Amino acid sequence: MIPARAVLLDLDGTLVDPAGxxxxxxxxxxxxxxxxxxxxxxxxxxxxxxxxxxxxxxxxxxxxxxxxxxxxxxxxxxxxxxxxSRVYPGIAELLAGLRADGRILAVATSKPEPLARQLLAAKGLDGYFDSIHGSSPDEVSAPNRTTGKPHIVAAALEATGQGPEATVMVGDRMHDIEGARANALQSIGVAWGFAADGELEAAGAAAVVHSPAELGGLLGIGRGHSASVHGAVRDGIA
Missing domain, CATH: 1.10.150.240 (Putative phosphatase; domain 2)
Known part of the structure; x- marks a missing residue:
């Protein structure tokens, strides 16, 4: 298990299916x-x-x-x-379970922050989160183009008030995994998003899960199933 005190989550491809x-x-x-x-x-x-x-x-x-x-x-x-856009099945239940367990939740997305807030509110998910972090509305300028996801993950981590050892990043693309690694965080990849085969494992995800229930189990809540854990013995997380 990875029973992190704080959980950072990507948005599109992780919480919400953009549905084209x-x-x-x-x-x-x-x-x-x-x-x-x-x-x-x-x-x-x-x-x-x-x-x-x-x-x-x-x-x-x-x-x-x-x-x-x-x-x-x-x-x-x-x-x-x-x-x-549609919320992936099981996501609302996962977030409710994490909140009930006292976890600190934050969104870390490359989507412009005002738009991320609007989308989360429209889908009824905003109330689950302690903070929401995205890119600047000026998407053409740095740091959006020069630093990618690490600076967004860093802002979300700081807002949780927790250290890297107590925080995990969850996302569906290698950029989420790389953003976590740049901030010394463990990361979990979700297989229901937009990653190519093997992308999350190659980027260094500690685990790849195939359903929100499985993710909840890995985070220590609910009755999730076993995850495909990569490097678990090396990293001491299983």
């Missing part, structure tokens, strides 16, 4: 700015990392076009994408 709201919105913005469809796999890979850095990997994207694409995407997401 992100990839569809990005594609809409790309086409509106004359950039060809990069392929479904490339679009899916953009869920998780900072948006600006992800967009710059798309053929045809330029620094001059970037702010226009982001603005068009955000407009489309606000109009349609947020409503399309």
């Amino acid at each position: 709201g992100i990839t569809g919105g990005i594609l809409h913005a790309l086409l509106a700015n004359g950039i060809a469809h990069p392929g479904d796999d490339h679009l899916a890979s953009l869920v998780g990392p900072p948006l600006a850095s992800g967009l710059m990997t798309i053929p045809g994207m330029t620094e001059a076009l970037l702010p226009h694409v982001i603005a068009d995407y955000r407009q489309e997401y606000a109009a349609h994408g947020m409503a399309a």
Whole structure:
């Protein structure tokens, strides 16, 4: 088990299924700015990392076009994408169980913080969290593009009032695992998000779970099932 006192959680792909709201919105913005469809796999890979850095990997994207694409995407997401998003089954029960057990909960997402707060409120999840942390609304500038997720995880960790040894990061992409490692945190990967096969293990996740119930069991609540633990003997976590 990893019975951490504080739990940091990613948002899209971990708590909420974007249900095409992100990839569809990005594609809409790309086409509106004359950039060809990069392929479904490339679009899916953009869920998780900072948006600006992800967009710059798309053929045809330029620094001059970037702010226009982001603005068009955000407009489309606000109009349609947020409503399309769905809370993953079992997540509300997991969060309620963690709160009842006295855990400190925080969101650490690459989504702009005001938008993250709006999405969590719209889906009825905001009340579970002690704090919510995301990127600056200015997604084109540093540190959003230069430091990625570590500075967001650092802010969430500081807000918990706990040390790294008492805190764990939970997310669905390698960026979550890398952000945890940069802050000396253990991390748990969730298999229901957007990671490619083997991505979370290769990034160094201490464990990969396949359901919210399994995650709850690993965190020491409920009746979760055994997780696929990587490096458990080495790290002394099992």
